[in-house]
Amino acid sequence: MSHDPDLIVELQRQAKQVRQMVVEMIAAAGSGHPGGGLSAVEILTVLYHHVLQVDPARPDWPDRDRFVLSKGHGAAGWYAALCTRGYFPREWLGRFRQIGGKLVGHPDMRKAPGVDMSSGSLGQGLSAAIGMALAARYHAKDYRSYVLLGDGEIQEGQIWEAAMAAPHFQLDNLTAILDLNGVQLDGNVADIMPIDPVVDKWQAFGWHTIECADGHDIEQLLTAFDAAQAVKSRPAIIIAHTVKGKGVSFMEHQATWHGVSDPDRLPAALEEVTRL
Amino acid sequence: MMTFEKIAMRDAFAQAAIEALEAGVDLMVLDSDVSKSTRSTVFGKAHPERFLNVGIAEANMLGIAAGLASAGMTPVVNSFAMLLALRSLDQLRQSIAYPRLNVKVMGHYAGYSAGPEGPSHHAIEDIGIMRSIPNMTVLVPSDAAEAHQAFMAAVQFDGPVYLRLARNPAPAVSSHREQFVIGQGYELRAGVDLTIVGTGVMVARALEATDRLAASGVSARVVAMPSIKPLDAAIIERAARETGGIVTAEEHNIYGGLGSAVAEVLGETVPAPMQRVGIRDCYAESGEWFELLDQYGLSVDAIVAAALQVMERKDQVGVTR
Ligand SMILES: Cc1ncc(C[n+]2csc(CCOP(=O)(O)OP(=O)(O)O)c2C)c(N)n1
Ligand SMILES: [Mg+2]
Numbered sequence: 001m002s003h004d005p006d007l008i009v010e011l012q013r014q015a016k017q018v019r020q021m022v023v024e025m026i027a028a029a030g031s032g033h034p035g036g037g038l039s040a041v042e043i044l045t046v047l048y049h050h051v052l053q054v055d056p057a058r059p060d061w062p063d064r065d066r067f068v069l070s071k072g073h074g075a076a077g078w079y080a081a082l083c084t085r086g087y088f089p090r091e092w093l094g095r096f097r098q099i100g101g102k103l104v105g106h107p108d109m110r111k112a113p114g115v116d117m118s119s120g121s122l123g124q125g126l127s128a129a130i131g132m133a134l135a136a137r138y139h140a141k142d143y144r145s146y147v148l149l150g151d152g153e154i155q156e157g158q159i160w161e162a163a164m165a166a167p168h169f170q171l172d173n174l175t176a177i178l179d180l181n182g183v184q185l186d187g188n189v190a191d192i193m194p195i196d197p198v199v200d201k202w203q204a205f206g207w208h209t210i211e212c213a214d215g216h217d218i219e220q221l222l223t224a225f226d227a228a229q230a231v232k233s234r235p236a237i238i239i240a241h242t243v244k245g246k247g248v249s250f251m252e253h254q255a256t257w258h259g260v261s262d263p264d265r266l267p268a269a270l271e272e273v274t275r276l
Numbered sequence: 277m278m279t280f281e282k283i284a285m286r287d288a289f290a291q292a293a294i295e296a297l298e299a300g301v302d303l304m305v306l307d308s309d310v311s312k313s314t315r316s317t318v319f320g321k322a323h324p325e326r327f328l329n330v331g332i333a334e335a336n337m338l339g340i341a342a343g344l345a346s347a348g349m350t351p352v353v354n355s356f357a358m359l360l361a362l363r364s365l366d367q368l369r370q371s372i373a374y375p376r377l378n379v380k381v382m383g384h385y386a387g388y389s390a391g392p393e394g395p396s397h398h399a400i401e402d403i404g405i406m407r408s409i410p411n412m413t414v415l416v417p418s419d420a421a422e423a424h425q426a427f428m429a430a431v432q433f434d435g436p437v438y439l440r441l442a443r444n445p446a447p448a449v450s451s452h453r454e455q456f457v458i459g460q461g462y463e464l465r466a467g468v469d470l471t472i473v474g475t476g477v478m479v480a481r482a483l484e485a486t487d488r489l490a491a492s493g494v495s496a497r498v499v500a501m502p503s504i505k506p507l508d509a510a511i512i513e514r515a516a517r518e519t520g521g522i523v524t525a526e527e528h529n530i531y532g533g534l535g536s537a538v539a540e541v542l543g544e545t546v547p548a549p550m551q552r553v554g555i556r557d558c559y560a561e562s563g564e565w566f567e568l569l570d571q572y573g574l575s576v577d578a579i580v581a582a583a584l585q586v587m588e589r590k591d592q593v594g595v596t597r
Contacts, residue, residue, distance in 0.1 A: 029392060031392055072396065096562075097392035097394075098392070098562060098563065099561060099562065099564070099568065100561075101562065103562075104394035104395070104561055104562045105393040105394035105396075105397070105562045106394045106396040106397065108394065108396075108561075111561070119396065120393070120394065120397060121358070121363060122332055123332065152331065152332050153332060155309075155331040155332040155333050156333060157333060157335055184309050184331070185309045185310060185312065185313070186307075186310070186311050186312060186317070186329055192309060192331050193309075193329075193330065193331025193332075193333070
C-alpha cells in the first residue's frame with residue numbers, strides 16, 4: 001500500500017524534531033538513555049502523529065488508544081513525541097530527570113500527561129498492554145493498545161508469560177512493537193543472551209508477525225501499522241530492525257551509549273542531530 | 277567537613293570480590309545485564325571463567341545461583357537493589373532463603389542513589405523486605421571501606437546475605453575500623469542526652485547533626501548500625517538505658533527498616549522516647565542523590581529536629597537520662 005507523500009514528509013519532519021529533542025533533553029540533564037531513545041524515534045513519531053487515536057487536550061479521554069513504553073528507559077523519546085503532539089510545553093523538556101520537573105527519568109503516569117502506564121522495570125509492559133486491551137473488550141470499546149518492547153528486554157520471563165496469554169485471549173486490538181536494535185546495556189544481545197530466532201519465537205507463541213526491515217523508514221512503518229490493524233483474532237507484533245543511537249554517528253550500534261558514557265560529547269551529539 | 281571516599285561502594289565491592297576469589301573462596305559472580313553499573317564487569321574481566329551474565333533475567337539469575345550454591349559454590353548475584361528485593365523476591369525466598377543456601381545478594385543503587393532514574397529505580401522498601409525473610413542476613417555499609425569489609429565478612433559467613441550498596445562515593449565514616457563483625461553496631465560518637473542510630477549514608481548525616489546539636493547544648497551519641505539483621509540489640513538497649521532517647525536515621529521507607537527494628541528492641545526491653553527519620557511512605561521523583569535526601573525528609577535538619585523532639589518528649593515523660 002502506498003501512502004500520501006505529504007504525510008510521509010510531515011512525519012519525517014516531526015521525527016527530526018523528536019530526535020533533536022531527545023538529544024537536547026539528555027544534554028540538559030547530563031544523563032539518560034540516548035541509545036534506546038534514538039532507536040525508537042520514528043516508531044514513536046509514527047504512533048503519535050498518525051496511528052494513535054488520541055487527543056492531547058484530553059489525555060484522560062476514556063476511549064483513547066493506549067500506549068505503553070515497556071522499555072521505560074526510552075522515556076526521552078516518548079516525552080519528545082508527546083511534546084511534539086502538544087501534550088505539554090517544550091519548556092518541560094529542560095527539566096527532564098530533574099527535581100521539581102514533571103518528566104521523571106522513567107515514565108510516571110501520575111506526573112506527565114499522555115503517559116498511560118508507569119514503567120522502568122523491564123519486562124512488565126506487555127502484560128499491562130494486555131490488560132488495557134482486555135478492558136476495551138469488557139467495556140465494548142474499540143480503542144487499541146500498543147506497547148514498545150526492547151530486544152534485551154524480551155529476555156525477561158514475564159514477556160513470554162504475556163506472549164502466551166495475548167493470543168489465547170485473541171487480542172486483535174493489541175499491537176506490540178519490538179525495537180530490534182541488537183544492543184542491550186552490557187553489549188550486543190547476540191553475545192549477552194541471544195533471542196534468535198526471534199520472529200519464529202513470536203510466531204510459535206501464536207502472534208501475527210510483521211517484519212519491518214528498516215524501523216527508521218516512515219513508509220515502512222506506516223505499512224507495518226496498517227497490516228497490524230488488519231489482523232483478526234490474534235495480536236500482532238511489528239519486529240522493527242533499528243539502529244541503537246540512530247542519528248548520532250558515534251552512538252550508533254554502541255552499547256557504551258546505552259547510557260551517557262561521556263557527558264562531554266553531548267554537545268557534539270546535539271550538533272549532529274541539528275544538522276540532520 | 278566530611279571527606280568523601282574516593283571510590284564508590286560498587287568499586288570497592290568489585291575489588292573485594294577479586295580478592296576473595298584469589299584468597300580461595302569458591303566464588304561465582306553473576307549479573308543480569310547491569311554489570312557496567314554494578315562494576316561486576318571489573319571482576320568479570322579479571323576472572324572471566326568465574327563470571328556469568330545471564331541477560332535481563334533476574335529471577336533466572338537467582339535460581340541459577342541457588343543451584344550453584346547447592347553444589348558448594350559461593351554465588352554473588354548483582355543487580356539494582358529494587359529488582360533484587362522485589363523482582364526476584366520469590367526465587368530468593370523459595371530457592372535460597374528457605375533452603376538456607378550460601379548466596380550473596382548485592383543490591384546496588386540502593387536508597388535514592390539511582391537519583392535521576394526516578395522512583396522506579398529507587399530502593400526504599402528493600403531493608404524491610406529482606407529483614408522479614410527468615411535466614412537472611414542484612415548488611416548496610418556506610419562507605420566504600422565498610423562495603424569492602426562487609427563483603428569479606430559476607431563471603432566468610434555461610435548463608436544468604438543481602439548487601440545494600442549506594443551508587444556514588446559517600447562520606448567516609450568507618451575507615452578506622454579493624455574488621456567488620458556481622459551483628460555488631462559501633463559507637464562513633466559518645467553522648468549522654470540521646471542516641472542517634474544510623475545506617476548507610478545516614479550515619480554521616482547523623483554525625484553532622486550531632487555537631488549541630490552540640491551547639492545547642494545537646495550531647496548526642498551516634499551509633500552506626502551496618503548490620504540490620506542480626507541487629508545489635510545490646511547496643512540499643514544500652515543506649516536507651518544510658519541516654520533515655522533514640523533517633524533512628526535511614527535512607528528507607530519509614531515502615532519496616534532500621535527504625536522499625538530498633539522500635540521492636542525498645543518495645544521489648546527499655547521503652548524510650550523515639551523518633552524515626554526516614555522516607556514518609558511516599559515515592560519521590562527524579563533528582564540528584566543528596567538533593568532527594570534533603571527533599572524527602574532525610575536532611576541533617578530533619579535529624580536535628582527529630583532529636584529535639586525526643587528531648588522534649590523526654591522532659592514530658594520525666595526521663596532522667
Ligand atoms: C528488570 C530490569 N532489569 C534491568 C534493568 C536495567 N536496564 C535498563 S535498560 C537495560 C537494557 C535494555 O536493553 P534493550 O531492551 O535492548 O533496550 P534498548 O536497546 O532499546 O535501549 C537494562 C539492563 C531494568 N531497567 N529493569
Ligand atoms: Mg536493544
